Amino acid sequence: MRKVIITAALTGAGHGKEANPNLPEQPEEIIEQALQCRDAGAAIVHLHARDKSGNNSMSLDIFRKIHEGIKATSDLIVELSTGGGPTLPNEERIAPMLLKPEMASLNTFMMIMPVKGVETPFIYKRSEIEETARRARELGVKPAIAILNFTCLEEAENLIQKGLVDRPYVLDIGLNLPAQGTLRGTWQNLVALVERLPEGAVFNVAAGGEAELSLTTMGMLLGGNPRVGLEDNVYYAPGRLAKNNAELVARTARIARDLNLEIATPDETREILQLRR
Known part of the structure; x- marks a missing residue:
């Protein structure tokens, strides 16, 4: 049977406890929920950092505390965000890679996102994208390309x-x-993207809000891997907030097994993705 890799996106950089009080913001909360997700079937945790007020932060000290806490207590693969803020220089965005996580995000997009009611552009220039890829290789970090x-x-x-x-x-x-x-979040858009993927790609599927359940399931049927978590979707069902990230991971693992797929362990994932040892 094919093995699927479950990624848990625990926190994100946008909504916080006002959207779901169970969303982890502080390092201790994030570490605890990461371990719960491991027990539920996740092999990778995708991480953002927040300051004490719950705002997005690129503080290396906060990232270090989270990264070291997870690595000291589990075999999880840690994927750190390099998203940063819309006005940060690229060297500050990619600074979390200095901690040498096994993986890190690599953003490639130009979009306008509402931030506290203000239309805010997020732009990653080609030169910045290429520099992030170079630095990832130098540091032995596998980039996850958005x-x-x-x-x-x-x-x-x-x-x-x-x-x-x-x-x-x-x-x-x-x-x-x-x-x-x-x-x-339509099946047509997902299929069109999958059909265009380059040879040699391993792909994950995430979807915001109510589209998460259907599109991550469809992604598995198309040969991909699911990413779920409170970063992407704060609800377990319409009108019912998720109790934690692990609840979303456990449902995804159950669906995968019902589809006759095996859940990849972190070590199996390291082999599949050829991560550094």
Whole structure:
């Protein structure tokens, strides 16, 4: 049976406890929920950091505390965010890679996201995308390339053609985000993106809000891997908030088994993705 890799996106950089009081913000909460997700079937945790007020932070000290806490207590693969804020220089965005996590996100998009009611542009220039890929290779970090639309796929192809990323290429498809410049959460959009993926790619599927359950399930049927968590969706069912990230992971693991798929362990995932040892 094929093995699927479950990624848990625990926190995110946008909504907080006002959206779901069970969303982890502080390092101790994030570490605790990461371990719960491991028990539920996750192999990878995708992490953002928050300050004491619950705002997005790129503090290396906070990232270090979370990263070291998870690695000291589990075999989970840690994927740190390099998203940062819309005005940060690229060297500050990618600073979490200095902690040498096994994986890190690599953003490739241009979009406009509402931040506290203000339309805010998030722009990653090609030169910045390429520099992030170079630094990831130097540090032994496997980049997870964000694919929010077809332009992102072109940026991934550019990295591949220039030899800046290594097989297997990890591509993170994300749909149904509340942002201009992204794609709606439809099966047609998912299939169209999957059909365009480069040879040698391993792909994950995430979807915001109510689209998470259907599209992550469809992603598994198309040969991909699911990403779920409170970063992407705060509800377990319509009108019912998720109790924690592990509840979403456990449901995804159950669906995978019902589809006659095996759940990859962290070590099996390291082999599949050829992560550094």
